[in-house]
Amino acid sequence: MKVMEDSEIRIIRHYSSKHKILLVGEGDFSFSLCPASAFGSATNITATSLDSEDELSKKYMDAMVNVSMLTRFGCDVQHEGSSSASAVRRKRGDSYHTQHKTxxxxxxxxxxxxxxxxGLKLVKAESKFELSHYPGYTNKRGSGWTSE
Ligand SMILES: C[S@@+](CC[C@H](N)C(=O)[O-])C[C@H]1O[C@@H](n2cnc3c(N)ncnc32)[C@H](O)[C@@H]1O
Incomplete structure (x- = not known):
């Protein structure tokens, strides 16, 4: 895991403990837990799922444990959120990251x-997502009997 420490600022890959981070469309919240664990805090992170708590606990076996750890780290966790990056006030220098199949x-x-x-511009595209860069993260399906 590439975690660097610079007195108070902690960094993991693209993310810093100084950033204000909004994570939209979580599955079992393992992605959010990764920077939260690296920072030792998640007071700068809002993590959201379209699923309700009830749906999450039925779909993913680790979801509620992950949510509870995030909450302990001070993360703002929201469910059934109509959260959207476009709802957040934009400022110059903000960046949006998306991982998707091509x-x-x-x-x-x-x-x-x-x-x-x-009004966004592509700055960089990486052709391969390195799962090992995000310890603990497990990609989940959104629905169906194979969600887990
Ligand atoms: C393929 S799953 C990936 C889950 C998770 N991001 C991961 O990497 O494991 C897609 C997720 O997007 C969520 N989703 C779909 N439409 C959405 C929307 N309009 N707003 C927020 N989340 C959405 C689904 O609930 C589902 O959890």
């Missing part, structure tokens, strides 16, 4: 075009 049918989403329509 094969069909996901390619039809045309993410670059959608972002451009929102």
């Amino acid at each position: 094969t069909y049918p996901f390619s039809d989403w045309e993410i670059k075009r959608l972002a451009k329509a929102e």
Whole structure:
């Protein structure tokens, strides 16, 4: 795990304990828990799921444990959120990160075009998501009997 410490600022990959971070569309909240654990705090993180608490506990075996750890780290956890990055006041220098599949049918989403329509510009694309860069994170399906 590449975690660097600079007195009070802690960094893991693209994320710093100085950033104000909004995570939208969590599955079992293992992604949010990764920077929270690296920072030793999550008071700068808001983590959201479209699922209700009830749905989360039915779908993912670790969701509620992860949520409880996040809450202990001071994370603002919200469920059934209509949270959206566009609802947050933008300022110059803000960045939006998305991880998504690029094969069909996901390619039809045309993410670059959608972002451009929102006035955003692609700064960098990484062709491979390195799971090992985010210790503890396990990618989940959103629905169906195989959600876990
Ligand atoms: C493929 S799952 C990935 C879950 C999680 N981000 C992960 O990496 O494990 C897609 C997630 O997006 C959420 N989602 C779908 N539409 C959404 C929306 N409009 N706003 C917020 N979340 C949404 C679903 O509830 C689901 O949890």
